Amino acid sequence: MNNLYTEKVLREFAYSIFRKMECSEQDALLASDVLLRSDLRGIDSHGVARLSGYVRLWEAGRINAKPVTKITHETPSTAVLDGDRGLGLVVAPRAMNVAIEKAKICGTGWVAVKNSNHFGIAGYHSMMALQHDMIGISMTNASPLVAPTFSTERLLGTNPICIAIPAGEQPPFVADFATTTAANGKLEMLQRKNEKAPLGWVQTKEGKPTTNAHGVKEGGSLVPLGSDREHGSHKGFSLGAWVDIFSGVLSGANYGPWVPPFVSFLAPPPDPVGEGIGHFVGAMRVDAFRPKEDFKKHMDNWIARFRKANTIVGQEKVIIPGDPEREQEKIRLMEGIVLNEKVVEDLKEIANRFQVSF
Amino acid sequence: MNNLYTEKVLREFAYSIFRKMECSEQDALLASDVLLRSDLRGIDSHGVARLSGYVRLWEAGRINAKPVTKITHETPSTAVLDGDRGLGLVVAPRAMNVAIEKAKICGTGWVAVKNSNHFGIAGYHSMMALQHDMIGISMTNASPLVAPTFSTERLLGTNPICIAIPAGEQPPFVADFATTTAANGKLEMLQRKNEKAPLGWVQTKEGKPTTNAHGVKEGGSLVPLGSDREHGSHKGFSLGAWVDIFSGVLSGANYGPWVPPFVSFLAPPPDPVGEGIGHFVGAMRVDAFRPKEDFKKHMDNWIARFRKANTIVGQEKVIIPGDPEREQEKIRLMEGIVLNEKVVEDLKEIANRFQVSF
Numbered sequence: 001m002n003n004l005y006t007e008k009v010l011r012e013f014a015y016s017i018f019r020k021m022e023c024s025e026q027d028a029l030l031a032s033d034v035l036l037r038s039d040l041r042g043i044d045s046h047g048v049a050r051l052s053g054y055v056r057l058w059e060a061g062r063i064n065a066k067p068v069t070k071i072t073h074e075t076p077s078t079a080v081l082d083g084d085r086g087l088g089l090v091v092a093p094r095a096m097n098v099a100i101e102k103a104k105i106c107g108t109g110w111v112a113v114k115n116s117n118h119f120g121i122a123g124y125h126s127m128m129a130l131q132h133d134m135i136g137i138s139m140t141n142a143s144p145l146v147a148p149t150f151s152t153e154r155l156l157g158t159n160p161i162c163i164a165i166p167a168g169e170q171p172p173f174v175a176d177f178a179t180t181t182a183a184n185g186k187l188e189m190l191q192r193k194n195e196k197a198p199l200g201w202v203q204t205k206e207g208k209p210t211t212n213a214h215g216v217k218e219g220g221s222l223v224p225l226g227s228d229r230e231h232g233s234h235k236g237f238s239l240g241a242w243v244d245i246f247s248g249v250l251s252g253a254n255y256g257p258w259v260p261p262f263v264s265f266l267a268p269p270p271d272p273v274g275e276g277i278g279h280f281v282g283a284m285r286v287d288a289f290r291p292k293e294d295f296k297k298h299m300d301n302w303i304a305r306f307r308k309a310n311t312i313v314g315q316e317k318v319i320i321p322g323d324p325e326r327e328q329e330k331i332r333l334m335e336g337i338v339l340n341e342k343v344v345e346d347l348k349e350i351a352n353r354f355q356v357s358f
Numbered sequence: 359m360n361n362l363y364t365e366k367v368l369r370e371f372a373y374s375i376f377r378k379m380e381c382s383e384q385d386a387l388l389a390s391d392v393l394l395r396s397d398l399r400g401i402d403s404h405g406v407a408r409l410s411g412y413v414r415l416w417e418a419g420r421i422n423a424k425p426v427t428k429i430t431h432e433t434p435s436t437a438v439l440d441g442d443r444g445l446g447l448v449v450a451p452r453a454m455n456v457a458i459e460k461a462k463i464c465g466t467g468w469v470a471v472k473n474s475n476h477f478g479i480a481g482y483h484s485m486m487a488l489q490h491d492m493i494g495i496s497m498t499n500a501s502p503l504v505a506p507t508f509s510t511e512r513l514l515g516t517n518p519i520c521i522a523i524p525a526g527e528q529p530p531f532v533a534d535f536a537t538t539t540a541a542n543g544k545l546e547m548l549q550r551k552n553e554k555a556p557l558g559w560v561q562t563k564e565g566k567p568t569t570n571a572h573g574v575k576e577g578g579s580l581v582p583l584g585s586d587r588e589h590g591s592h593k594g595f596s597l598g599a600w601v602d603i604f605s606g607v608l609s610g611a612n613y614g615p616w617v618p619p620f621v622s623f624l625a626p627p628p629d630p631v632g633e634g635i636g637h638f639v640g641a642m643r644v645d646a647f648r649p650k651e652d653f654k655k656h657m658d659n660w661i662a663r664f665r666k667a668n669t670i671v672g673q674e675k676v677i678i679p680g681d682p683e684r685e686q687e688k689i690r691l692m693e694g695i696v697l698n699e700k701v702v703e704d705l706k707e708i709a710n711r712f713q714v715s716f
Contacts, residue, residue: 073647075464075465075466075643075646076434076435076463077434077435077464077465077466077646078465078646078647080647105434106433106464107434107436107468108435108436110466110642112647147667148667148676149677150669150670150673150674150676150677151667151668151669151670151673151676152668152669152670153667153668155663155664155667163596165603173599173603175593175599177592177593178593179593180590181584181590182590198589200589206670206671207669207670207673208670225584225590225594226539226584226585226589226590227585230556231584231589232535232538232539232540232583232584234535234679235533235536235537235583236583237679238521238533238535238679239533239597241531241664241679242521242533245523245531245657248660249653249657249660250644250647250653251647251648252652255656255660256660256664257663273659284436285436288431288433288435289436289438289609290438290609290610295607295608298613298631298632299603301631302602302606302607302613305513305614305615306506306599306614309505309506309511309513310510311508311509311510311565312508312510312564313564313565315509316508317508318508319507319508319592321592321595321596
């Protein structure tokens with residue numbers, strides 16, 4: 001197939017580009033790992049497709065490739081990390097490492113991050129906790145695309161949450177989701193294919209439901225999980241608000257409509273209320289609650305029970321959060337990753353510019 | 359108006375009944391406070407309407423009115439509390455107090471609770487943190503009424519989450535919501551009025567969407583927030599699962615389909631996987647992240663900005679989580695609480711049985 005690449009080729013390419021951006025060797029390895037993990041897990045919108053976006057923000061002076069991150073405030077179980085305008089791909093794992101170290105000592109660790117940038121998939125960071133027999137939590141605020149229930153204004157990002165919970169013989173439970181009805185990446189896929197969106201994903205600039213997949217670009221908004229008030233969109237709004245407050249207000253980052261855009265062609269708001277964008281990560285030792293063997297045995301039982309739930313006619317099975325991404329990862333590791341034509345052009349363009357082979 | 363009661367009358371009545379159940383004076387005060395707070399805040403399904411249910415569970419020997427709760431496992435920032443089969447109304451605040459004490463020392467405190475019962479409104483427990491300038495979080499699992507996406511089986515409760523965040527001059531942000539499209543209490547209201555439910559709240563026992571508000575009683579299920587897969591019900595399922603795992607699996611309580619029913623006429627499952635039902639509560643000092651004056655100033659700014667968001671034509675304003683309940687509380691404190699006819703009958707019946715005036 002055309003546009004089919006091995007994980008290794010894309011990883012090495014991403015690494016080379018991050019090195020050209022003057023990231024340290026260690027940071028370039030980490031950042032390319034976050035991107036490739038996303039491509040492998042099937043979240044195409046957050047993988048190498050974003051590489052050129054990071055490059056352009058760096059060229060515009062909005063990403064610091066050599067961040068000196070530091071803890072600006074802490075207690076035994078908490079910290080605030082200043083990301084020094086670094087790549088979120090690098091800053092968020094550092095924050096997660098702080099959370100994990102705190103959890104080792106006092107059971108849980110919670111780190112709010114300011115002065116950062118787009119952190120890739122939330123799942124990468126949460127899943128760092130799993131190998132330590134810890135539950136991992138991560139969330140981030142993001143450029144405003146989402147209107148609160150009853151509003152026409154874009155005041156929140158798609159503000160994802162990921163929670164990763166270890167099991168024993170079963171694979172871990174990994175729920176990673178935008179707090180909107182549909183993630184922006186899904187809408188972009190429809191846009192490329194010139195297809196309509198289901199009603200309940202997008203509203204027009206007047207706040208009316210629309211099937212126009214380009215509605216957000218035309219002044220409309222994404223809507224919170226629940227789609228409308230009658231179906232609980234005020235709950236989706238509450239979730240997105242929670243993520244924004246933890247990521248932005250607790251940390252000292254920007255929040256709400258002040259979160260700077262991820263794209264270099266849009267300027268950040270002129271009146272920031274904080275520094276950069278914000279994340280919030282946490283790690284909880286399962287044995288801070290009960291012996292880990294007990295916990296894992298019951299997680300296995302939980303997962304097995306839900307896996308074998310009776311299904312609606314026409315549906316094969318109940319999907320345990322994390323299953324689709326893990327299955328995709330297995331396939332793509334063997335069969336490679338197919339990139340969209342536009343992404344390939346984009347990568348070729350930066351390859352050319354940086355004199356790196358692709 | 360008929361069936362209009364002052365908060366004081368209902369509070370004293372609930373207190374008397376809890377005393378007749380042989381709760382200690384302190385526990386009876388606390389339990390009646392949780393119920394009345396719910397009635398005041400407009401969550402009628404969780405107030406004195408539930409009193410007779412607690413009585414019947416106690417009569418059936420399934421609630422211990424004199425629980426000796428104890429911490430069975432702990433670290434500096436975590437604990438597991440054994441509720442000793444007590445009223446959740448009493449056990450959950452005790453757990454929250456443990457979380458708050460831990461947060462004072464190490465920034466945050468997290469308590470998983472097993473061997474408990476229905477805890478009333480989640481909001482009560484989360485809001486305990488506010489007076490300490492802490493963020494409060496509470497969640498609980500519950501009797502299974504909800505089918506996971508693609509399933510016909512009721513495997514989860516409506517599993518609510520509440521997060522309460524202090525502000526400065528603005529009232530606190532308090533988001534308290536079931537992780538389903540609609541809470542069961544809303545469905546009960548439609549049932550009493552013999553009205554239809556909106557599509558997307560309930561499915562039949564075959565898993566088909568239905569407007570039958572009695573659908574759950576007829577073998578159907580409530581559905582997770584999002585309503586269907588296309589509108590993100592897998593995210594609502596993930597949220598409900600998260601609450602179940604934190605409340606049940608972390609604590610050593612029952613989880614999923616093993617959670618015992620809240621009503622005395624249904625027997626608990628014969629093969630429990632844990633003890634009683636479970637809750638999970640947390641407290642986070644805001645000054646464990648940044649000086650509390652800074653935090654409050656920015657929370658005020660967050661709330662003010664969202665409050666003045668442009669609205670869709672026909673909508674008055676964007677609703678900040680916690681506003682409707684607080685406004686209701688103000689009104690009902692002054693004007694009293696109107697009880698449903700059936701609830702009044704129910705209360706008269708227990709008044710009679712216990713020889714308490716009502």
